[in-house]
Amino acid sequence: MMSMMTIASFLSAALLLLVPGILTEKAYGPNLIELTIVNSISNAPNETYSADMVFRGILLGAMRRLQETNSDFKFTYTEDPNYGPFLESVNGVAGVNAEHTYWELLVQTGENGPVIRPDVGIGCYIPEPNDRIILKFTKW
Ligand code: B12
Known part of the structure; x- marks a missing residue:
């Protein structure tokens, strides 16, 4: 009887430890990213869109x-x-x-964060919530 209670209290303690971990994964609800279109060749004005992300979804x-x-x-x-x-x-x-023109994929992480050039394309890149994705028409 004692051992059953010990197991039960151990299990509920384990559950209490796990639940906040699961919730902080932010698996629910929309994550938003910004998508900015820049044409560095024609100098057309930038366009910015807001896009919904699923948890750890790919940019594509x-x-x-x-x-x-x-x-x-x-x-x-x-x-x-x-x-x-x-x-x-x-x-x-x-x-x-x-x-020699192409669409370059750049990412600004966080507000006013550094702009990085991911080493994978749109099918592999997994944006973080609040990332600004920059699609830049440019030359190589
Ligand atoms: C030249 C080159 C480019 C040129 C290609 C121009 C051209 N038409 O020749 C340009 C500048 C366009 C380019 C762009 C990008 N590239 Co590039 N590129 C290369 C490089 C240095 C050589 C490719 C090559 O000529 N191979 C020889 C030819 C004979 O083989 P091929 O199969 O015909 O080559 C084609 C593909 O490689 C394709 N290609 C080139 N880059 C990419 C990237 C992606 C995601 C895809 C799907 C295809 C692709 O274009 C080549 C010509 O058609 C390789 C690195 C390497 N040393 O291999 C990186 C490489 C392929 N590129 C890479 C990346 C990440 C990109 C970008 C996503 C970078 C960015 N952040 O913007 C962009 C693509 C964005 C988009 N529009 O989707 C990565 C791909 C890794 C991965 N697993 O995704 C590599 C391996 C470099 C790295 N960082 O490790 N690239």
């Missing part, structure tokens, strides 16, 4: 959802056999190999 998922819900945002990509989705065009502006 958030971009697809934004495209489905906002008719002002459109993009296309090609499928690379090794690296997956390559962002080809945003809002009708496409990279052209002969002109």
